Amino acid sequence: xxxxxxxxxxxxxxxxxxxxxxGLTLIYHRPSGITHIADSPLxxxxxxxxxxxxxxxxxxxxxxxxxxxxxxxxALEGLETHLATLVSLGLVRIxx
Amino acid sequence: MSARLLVNVLRRPETVAACGSTEWNxxxxxxxxxxxxxxxxxxxxxxxxxxGVRAVMADAVIDAQREQRIALWEADRAREALHPLGIPVILxxxxxxxxxxxxxxxxxxxxxxxxxxxxxxxxxxxxxLLAEGWEWVKSDPYDSAYYRRWMHELPPLIHRERDRMIDxxxxxxxxxxxxxxxxxALIANSVEIAIGLRVLSPEDRVCHALAHMLADGDLTxxxxxxxxxxxxxxxxxxxxxxxxxxxxxxxxxxxxRARRLAEYLFADGNTPxxxxxxxxxxxxxxxxxxxxERHPITRFAFYIRSHLLRMPPGLLLRHxxxxxRKGHRPS
Amino acid sequence: xxxxxxxxxxxxxxxxxxxxADPIRWLKTLYxxxxxxxxxxxxxxxxxxxxxxxxxxxxxxxxxxxxxxxPDAAPLALRHGLLAAEMGMNIQMALGxxxxxxxxxxxxxxxxxxxxxxGESGSGKSTLAAQLGERGWRFMGDEFALIDLESGSxxxxxxxxxLKNAAIRALRxxxxxxxxxxxxxxxxxxxxxxxxxxxxxxxxxxxxxxTPALLLFPRFxxxxxxxxxxxxxVFIRLTQASTNYVALGEAAFEALHRLVTTVPAVxxxxxxxxxxxxxxxxxxxxxx
Numbered sequence: 197x198x199x200x201x202x203x204x205x206x207x208x209x210x211x212x213x214x215x216x217x218x219g220l221t222l223i224y225h226r227p228s229g230i231t232h233i234a235d236s237p238l239x240x241x242x243x244x245x246x247x248x249x250x251x252x253x254x255x256x257x258x259x260x261x262x263x264x265x266x267x268x269x270x271a272l273e274g275l276e277t278h279l280a281t282l283v284s285l286g287l288v289r290i291x292x
Numbered sequence: 293m294s295a296r297l298l299v300n301v302l303r304r305p306e307t308v309a310a311c312g313s314t315e316w317n318x319x320x321x322x323x324x325x326x327x328x329x330x331x332x333x334x335x336x337x338x339x340x341x342x343x344g345v346r347a348v349m350a351d352a353v354i355d356a357q358r359e360q361r362i363a364l365w366e367a368d369r370a371r372e373a374l375h376p377l378g379i380p381v382i383l384x385x386x387x388x389x390x391x392x393x394x395x396x397x398x399x400x401x402x403x404x405x406x407x408x409x410x411x412x413x414x415x416x417x418x419x420x421l422l423a424e425g426w427e428w429v430k431s432d433p434y435d436s437a438y439y440r441r442w443m444h445e446l447p448p449l450i451h452r453e454r455d456r457m458i459d460x461x462x463x464x465x466x467x468x469x470x471x472x473x474x475x476x477a478l479i480a481n482s483v484e485i486a487i488g489l490r491v492l493s494p495e496d497r498v499c500h501a502l503a504h505m506l507a508d509g510d511l512t513x514x515x516x517x518x519x520x521x522x523x524x525x526x527x528x529x530x531x532x533x534x535x536x537x538x539x540x541x542x543x544x545x546x547x548x549r550a551r552r553l554a555e556y557l558f559a560d561g562n563t564p565x566x567x568x569x570x571x572x573x574x575x576x577x578x579x580x581x582x583x584x585e586r587h588p589i590t591r592f593a594f595y596i597r598s599h600l601l602r603m604p605p606g607l608l609l610r611h612x613x614x615x616x617r618k619g620h621r622p623s
Numbered sequence: 624x625x626x627x628x629x630x631x632x633x634x635x636x637x638x639x640x641x642x643x644a645d646p647i648r649w650l651k652t653l654y655x656x657x658x659x660x661x662x663x664x665x666x667x668x669x670x671x672x673x674x675x676x677x678x679x680x681x682x683x684x685x686x687x688x689x690x691x692x693x694p695d696a697a698p699l700a701l702r703h704g705l706l707a708a709e710m711g712m713n714i715q716m717a718l719g720x721x722x723x724x725x726x727x728x729x730x731x732x733x734x735x736x737x738x739x740x741x742g743e744s745g746s747g748k749s750t751l752a753a754q755l756g757e758r759g760w761r762f763m764g765d766e767f768a769l770i771d772l773e774s775g776s777x778x779x780x781x782x783x784x785x786l787k788n789a790a791i792r793a794l795r796x797x798x799x800x801x802x803x804x805x806x807x808x809x810x811x812x813x814x815x816x817x818x819x820x821x822x823x824x825x826x827x828x829x830x831x832x833x834t835p836a837l838l839l840f841p842r843f844x845x846x847x848x849x850x851x852x853x854x855x856x857v858f859i860r861l862t863q864a865s866t867n868y869v870a871l872g873e874a875a876f877e878a879l880h881r882l883v884t885t886v887p888a889v890x891x892x893x894x895x896x897x898x899x900x901x902x903x904x905x906x907x908x909x910x911x
């Protein structure tokens with residue numbers, strides 16, 4: 197069990213191209229050449245991380261600036277699940 | 293013969309001035325079949341080339357660039373998956389050439405990701421990859437047992453979602469081969485190119501390419517391999533160091549042969565060849581104007597040789613017998 | 624290769640080498656109005672070779688080869704040689720074409736605008752396109768629609784139309800010139816097949832593009848139904864219907880997004896070819 201919370205980041209700007217489609221977001225990831233179709237809040241999380249890397253809690257704060265977020269604890273857990281998904285897809289990296 | 297034309301053009305691009313449509317069709321077919329089309333495109337960048345050929349070569353360059361991007365991504369994914377090992381991942385072959393920005397990586401089609409790990413960490417590496425979405429390509433227990441006991445790599449793994457293969461090596465030639473390179477020495481001399489990623493030293497890269505081309509296999513794709521060796525040799529500053537390394541890995545005669553073949557085919561063309569060298573040349577230049585491999589007897593001879601290289605005769609017989617009984621035949 | 628043939632179809636060109644004369648003879652006849660490859664140099668090579676040492680003469684059997692090949696392809700009988708050549712050209716395009724986004728679709732043009740019909744084998748897209756091509760539309764292709772990566776235009780690729788089973792009868796009723804038909808190939812892996820030469824205008828205008836205006840997803844053999852298809856679904860279905868979307872990377876991503884967001888899409892289930900055509904004509908009139 198690590199003591200410092202994980203820091204997440206994306207690989208610089210310009211790694212992904214996004215286009216809206218039917219209320220969803222198409223994401224083209226340049227390094228892998230893979231196209232993803234994502235629903236909120238994944239695109240918003242990516243945007244928040246593009247500004248700068250951060251822990252899950254920091255990302256949550258950035259997201260609450262623009263959006264209505266629910267109960268804090270649940271929201272953080274939900275966010276961590278989304279971040280794990282993004283990491284497994286290769287769209288987000290854990291800083292080492 | 294188109295293969296002959298191909299090496300002539302690679303050696304001296306201005307040769308294409310004399311090409312008519314028949315020659316061009318044959319040249320493109322041979323280059324494509326030998327996976328040298330994108331390399332040919334780079335060589336002919338400034339030459340006078342018919343528009344139709346320009347377009348075909350441009351497509352090949354697009355493909356090579358895409359392959360390179362994918363290879364680098366697969367290397368990244370492997371590095372992430374193997375991070376808990378605590379040791380850097382050593383890239384081999386095409387992915388290494390591209391990741392290290394080498395001339396040998398230019399215009400290269402890549403295929404599988406090849407990496408090298410120490411033999412005592414092999415099982416851990418396997419477990420980590422399986423946990424991160426890779427799975428076995430074949431599940432045949434005889435093949436699998438054979439692989440683990442005698443081969444220089446794990447049985448092939450493929451990523452479930454990305455559909456790309458990874459070959460995890462612990463040395464660079466099968467354990468049953470006559471030549472036994474020094475795997476710990478390869479690892480010790482490796483060079484870091486990015487965080488968590490290494491490649492073999494310039495001398496060891498040549499040695500690996502030599503082992504792959506001349507101490508293993510039946511020379512399928514040999515022209516591409518020889519071109520790689522030619523590019524890698526140009527990167528080596530210290531020839532004495534290279535000779536020493538080749539000696540260490542048992543590859544000194546292979547180095548000498550590769551040098552002669554590369555000079556004969558890609559350099560001045562006047563290098564004196566031994567009689568066996570001439571058979572190699574015949575095998576390497578087997579493509580006709582339709583991109584097919586000719587010289588069936590020479591090819592068969594190299595096929596037999598490839599099995600003898602890998603195994604002492606007793607083991608070979610037992611292996612072939614087992615496969616025969618299972619309904620396999622050598623293709 | 625003893626026998627060979629070269630042809631340019633739309634923006635692509637092929638050279639076909641064959642160990643036997645017959646397939647080449649048919650190709651030369653049916654493609655007689657088509658141009659030769661530019662400068663004599665072909666984009667792709669297709670090879671029809673004996674599928675085994677003896678198979679050149681004894682129960683002749685064609686192994687399909689070329690620049691690109693399918694790994695486990697079953698050999699074809701010599702009498703299906705024309706089919707082998709057409710399949711060979713399909714494989715080269717599907718695996719090797721990089722200059723446009725390729726979608727498995729047939730296409731026809733009217734007034735500079737293109738109708739794209741996309742769907743599975745058996746959806747009826749080839750037959751509908753062939754019929755529309757005989758009724759005032761310009762036939763652009765029945766296998767692949769080529770979408771320009773920069774402009775989004777659709778480019779023609781008017782190969783011989785591959786007609787299966789009942790479609791052969793339907794087109795023989797509409798096309799009076801018997802010279803436009805290749806031999807009827809019986810008992811192929813997909814049933815009876817005959818090849819139809821596209822109308823003269825389709826061939827002479829093979830270098831004229833059109834702006835896609837309607838995407839149709841036809842489905843033959845179901846109760847009549849017409850419904851719009853949402854963009855998300857269209858995008859996913861077209862990535863599945865494209866053989867080179869992945870190979871083309873970002874350019875394909877942008878081109879497909881543009882296509883899907885600018886061209887309306889409709890799914891049409893039908894039982895009768897005639898009614899389908901009437902529906903298409905009225906949809907098209909609404910578009911104008």
